[in-house]
Amino acid sequence: MHVNPIQLFDVESSTFTYILAAPGAADAVIVDPVDRHCERDLAHLARLGLKLAYVLETHAHADHVTSAGRLRERTGAQACVPSGCGIAPAEVQLNDGDVIRFGAGEEIVVLHTPGHTAGSVSFLWRGNVFTGDTLLIDGCGRTDFQSGSAGDLYDSVTEKLFRLPDAIRVWPGHDYKGQSVSTIGWEKRHNARLANRSREDFIALMDNLNLPRPKLMDIAVPANRQLGLPHAA
Numbered sequence: 001m002h003v004n005p006i007q008l009f010d011v012e013s014s015t016f017t018y019i020l021a022a023p024g025a026a027d028a029v030i031v032d033p034v035d036r037h038c039e040r041d042l043a044h045l046a047r048l049g050l051k052l053a054y055v056l057e058t059h060a061h062a063d064h065v066t067s068a069g070r071l072r073e074r075t076g077a078q079a080c081v082p083s084g085c086g087i088a089p090a091e092v093q094l095n096d097g098d099v100i101r102f103g104a105g106e107e108i109v110v111l112h113t114p115g116h117t118a119g120s121v122s123f124l125w126r127g128n129v130f131t132g133d134t135l136l137i138d139g140c141g142r143t144d145f146q147s148g149s150a151g152d153l154y155d156s157v158t159e160k161l162f163r164l165p166d167a168i169r170v171w172p173g174h175d176y177k178g179q180s181v182s183t184i185g186w187e188k189r190h191n192a193r194l195a196n197r198s199r200e201d202f203i204a205l206m207d208n209l210n211l212p213r214p215k216l217m218d219i220a221v222p223a224n225r226q227l228g229l230p231h232a233a
Contacts, residue, residue, distance in 0.1 A: 002127040005171060006044065007180060010034045013064040013216075014174045019044060020108070020125055027053045027103035030071065031123060031130050032173055035228050038067040042074060052077040053102040054092075058132025058173055059120040060085040060224040062146065062217040069227030079227055082112070084119025087225050094121055111160055115153020116141035122161065124168075129184070132173040135161055137182045140193050141173070143206050145213075146221065150206035154199045162188050 006019040017037065021028040028050040033041055045052055052075040055068040059082060068079050069089070079090035080100060092100075096112035100123075109124040116133040120141075123130040133141025135157050143150040161170075166185025189195055193205065214220070223229075 002169075004169075005031075005125075005128060005130075007171065008037065008041065008044070010037060010064065012036075014176050015061075015064055016171065016173060016175065016180075017041065018130060018171060019050070020106075021048070021050050022103055022106055022126075025050075025103040025106070027051055027106070029054045029056055029100070029102055029108065030077075031056045032058055032061070032132065033067040033071055035065040035067045035070070038070050038074075041067070041071070045075075051075070054100060055079045056100070056108070056123060056130075057081045057085070057087065057090075057224075058122065058130065058134075059117045060087055060146065060221055062214045062220050063174075064216065065220050065223045066228040069229035072227065082119035082121045084112075084114070085117065085225070086119075087227065089227050089229075096121075113153075113156035113160055115143055115149055115151075115156045116146075118147035118149070118152075120156075124164070127167070128169045128171055129161065129164060130171045130173075131161065135170060135187060135191075135194075136172045137170065137175055137177075137179040137187070138190065138192050140191075142209065142211055144209070144211065145217070150203040151199065153206070154194070154202045157194055158199075162194075 008017040018031040080092040081087040081090040083093040098110040100108040113134040170182040
């Protein structure tokens with residue numbers, strides 16, 4: 001059965017956070033939480049009577065600090081992070097094909113989708129894919145820092161994400177245009193950066209974006225490698 005996540009938004013960094021829980025279930029998972037919204041997220045969980053089992057990160061973010069460490073301390077949840085992102089304090093280091101199990105038979109499949117960063121992953125759950133910065137609605141994440149690679153991102157999207165069924169819903173890590181959800185089929189046909197574009201053309205496009213450096217990068221990346229805590233346990 002298709003189940004939509006709870007989608008939450010951080011205006012400052014345009015980051016989406018997701019709470020995943022099956023109908024009637026007691027356990028939940030949160031994806032890409034933001035430090036300044038820790039209390040908000042805990043309030044959502046409490047209101048719905050949910051116990052947080054896992055905190056999932058799609059990558060080590062450069063534009064905001066995660067609340068993963070604080071949520072772990074407050075709830076007893078385990079932190080699950082991509083193995084290639086250098087987030088050593090997390091209990092679970094994720095690799096391609098791993099399955100995160102929670103609640104009564106819920107499964108999240110890990111897809112290694114490098115390109116935005118070398119370790120970036122996406123999460124597949126109940127007809128939904130949470131793509132972090134790998135695939136955005138009508139776009140994609142930048143590839144010019146944190147061991148990013150335009151060629152790797154193209155391969156991740158075209159060989160992994162675009163091979164998922166067209167009806168799979170795409171829930172991105174960010175959006176800057178007021179959009180909230182898409183589908184694999186729509187992105188395959190219409191994504192401005194990736195649809196009907198060759199690998200060589202995509203690499204040339206990404207190599208010439210000339211984007212400004214993220215304002216918080218020097219603070220956020222080191223903090224996120226410690227789950228957002230000054231001294232992660």
